Amino acid sequence: MAVSTLRQDGWPQTTIVGYANEGLTLYFLIFRSSQKLANIRNDRRVSFAIGGDASDLRHATAVYAAAHAVEITDAKERAHGWEVLVSRHPNLEDFNLPDRSRAAMIKAECKHMSVVDYRKGLGT
Template sequence: MDASIREEILAILDRANDMTLATIRQDGYPQATTVSYAHDGLDIYFGCAADSQKARNIGRNRKVSLTINLPYVHWGEIRGISAGGLADRLTDTQEIARAGQLLLRKFPQGIAEYVSGAIEGVAFFKVVSNVISVLDYRKGFGHRDLVGTEPGAQSQAR
């Protein structure tokens, strides 16, 4: 992945707070929900109710898509990412603690009880993207760079 595109992805991940996460329902239809997230590099972490629809969907099918957008006033300022990848529920206590610390660092107000385990029924997930589309209308209407996240993947500008 080109270093400048990676830096743009990380800048968007740093500046935004919420993502729209699409999972696959049992009946095959997509379900999109908004969740707050934190990240470590390109890995994205979020928490939700363990018995929520999205948690059950991921339990059946790990494939997810997501979008993250920065606020804008004019279309020429649109920046964001959309990605497809796999989500996994974290079960390792060290990974759960890492996700909790990342979320607490990003959202220090009001979530300490969730990430500390004081509230039962919270599940943490990690999303690893296989492909990311970077939208940047500053480079022209509809401009996007499509990148694979595997080592050696090629980028495509559109």
């Protein structure tokens, strides 16, 4: 998933992160030293783009969302976010939730969403 945050100078910054969702709530981990975390602390508004590269344009699908993101600090809620991530990414099963001093668990609640589904016709 591509996540865009706003830098302090107002310019957008987009990076790729692994994520998992529970309904319209998305979870992802970022290093505490990352620019993304600094950006989210400065302005909670983020945007996401989730999609793949369809071999045929008529099969392209994507989701675009705007959300408010916050760092999860509650230990139980962090553990829940990790469980959601592991359920979507089984390759994480052999790992433990990274220590809070190294990585921030982010929860983003979607506020606005658009879906592109060209299987229903181009431009829809």
